[in-house]
Amino acid sequence: MTQTVAKITTPAQVEEFLAQYDDFLFDCDGVLWSGNHLLPSVVETLEFLRSRGKRLIFVTNNSTKSRKAYTSKFAKFGITVSKDEIFGSAYSSAIYLSQVLKFPKDKKVLIVGEAGMEEELAEVGIQTVGGTDPSLRKVEASDEDLANLAYDPTIGAVLCGLDFHITYLKMANALVQIQNPSTLFLATNIDSTFPTHGKLLPGAGTIVGTLVTSSGRTPVSLGKPSGAMMDSIKAKFKFDAERACMVGDRLNTDIAFGRAGGLGTLLVLTGVTKESELEGEPPVVPAYVIDKLGSLYEYLH
Amino acid sequence: MTQTVAKITTPAQVEEFLAQYDDFLFDCDGVLWSGNHLLPSVVETLEFLRSRGKRLIFVTNNSTKSRKAYTSKFAKFGITVSKDEIFGSAYSSAIYLSQVLKFPKDKKVLIVGEAGMEEELAEVGIQTVGGTDPSLRKVEASDEDLANLAYDPTIGAVLCGLDFHITYLKMANALVQIQNPSTLFLATNIDSTFPTHGKLLPGAGTIVGTLVTSSGRTPVSLGKPSGAMMDSIKAKFKFDAERACMVGDRLNTDIAFGRAGGLGTLLVLTGVTKESELEGEPPVVPAYVIDKLGSLYEYLH
Structure with a gap:
């Protein structure tokens, strides 16, 4: 492994991480929820990020639901999002x-x-x-x-x-x-x-x-990690890639997608990729790793 | 293409081909029939081969029918076979x-x-x-x-x-x-x-x-071109590989299967592989090629 992965485990590391980014792109399944089960402290973390002035974009390879139908899924979990914050495959x-x-x-x-x-x-x-x-x-x-x-x-x-x-x-x-x-x-x-x-x-x-x-x-x-999807997202949201971070649970789609687009990357361990896969020589590595998205909130509260 | 393929187009070439083999292993779909459509002169060819004292073995990757059920398919086409002449995947x-x-x-x-x-x-x-x-x-x-x-x-x-x-x-x-x-x-x-x-x-x-x-x-x-299937067939039928010929319509299963087992091979052009695929450098080539199985009979009658 030629690149280092910073594991976030302290409040100071959370603050250092947050200071680097204005826009957060989230994968959904395995990051916010797993199937029909909301992951811990996710609602608090998203509200906290909004309160810090961060922009949230929910990028999902889930093709079974339209963006409109997908807002209902967020609402069911107590997360308020607009259709325009969602970018599905x-x-x-x-x-x-x-x-x-x-x-x-x-x-x-x-x-x-x-x-x-x-x-x-x-x-x-x-x-x-x-x-x-x-x-x-x-x-x-x-x-x-x-x-x-x-x-x-x-x-x-x-x-x-x-x-x-x-x-x-x-x-x-x-x-x-x-x-x-x-x-x-x-x-x-x-x-x-x-x-x-x-x-x-x-x-x-x-x-x-x-x-x-x-x-x-x-x-x-047309889904992650396709460059075609990243180009569409950038065209729509017009963010500075260096000030944006892709958050995902899967090395070969989410993290590869963020890296290829020039974004920062955060791997959460609540989905497909296990921490042990970062040992050895994975084809792509995240800039940051954290046990779960909710820990961003929990470490600071 | 480093190996030559002999195309059978005359009565003399049919006789020369037949003289080399005692046992004929046939793929079914694309050789004897295509879907529910019997290919021309197939019944006559099989009867002719039996009359010449050849042993017939029907080898099929079709897994949807048992050998017993498969005899009905032959019967429907007017071909009489016993369950023990059939070897399915x-x-x-x-x-x-x-x-x-x-x-x-x-x-x-x-x-x-x-x-x-x-x-x-x-x-x-x-x-x-x-x-x-x-x-x-x-x-x-x-x-x-x-x-x-x-x-x-x-x-x-x-x-x-x-x-x-x-x-x-x-x-x-x-x-x-x-x-x-x-x-x-x-x-x-x-x-x-x-x-x-x-x-x-x-x-x-x-x-x-x-x-x-x-x-x-x-x-x-466990189907063609797996060596496991060939070993089972040889164990059951106990033929001399050099005096046996695999007849099929597909280079990468039937012909590869016959070649790997040390058998002669005849490609028929009534199924998947087209004659144009023999030009260039196919990964495997048959010893013989004929437009259709029924031509073995037609050229001699």
């Missing part, structure tokens, strides 16, 4: 399709994923198919269903994210579209797992992986 | 578990796949869970279903194959088991796609890939 995908790709209005995006993706794409005026369509959510696909699958030239892109309702029919339909090289292939994010209920369950990368394996193609990923 | 897995691993009688195998896997394992006296169990075949898994997933120490192995009824709940349940390193992780086969209805749809490798991506583990594969 479904929104990032919508921005990329509409602003970067100038996706044509007469074409459709086939969604493999949940309602959040449909909602964010609809908000920027992009037509979608698939997604929550019940006709693809059946576990018993008939031989006729499979025989009838065909390339649809009105589908300009396949966007794949985490899909709790994945079926063979969905995989097969999406595969048939991306077997045509002119169909764009995008992923909201490629996290292989996500932390929930104290477990690591299959993440978007596992669903996306079914299309990668079967097609041999690699998608453009 | 579900059977290969059962042989590997019972004979090689001496899988304990008091443990269970969690199946991600179809009835063929359950049937072959039951035939060798191995207890199974999962598979066609309707409680895992639901597309709407509840939050409670996911919260309740837990490592089950009575499950000694996870065996994954092609599953037309894959669900998020199945993936998550299998993942939770193989996250424990003491749980064996086996795959019937790892073909990324399979040919059906004139298309390439997601294969066992795509389903297995969900567990590979999410767990970071690599399974032992």
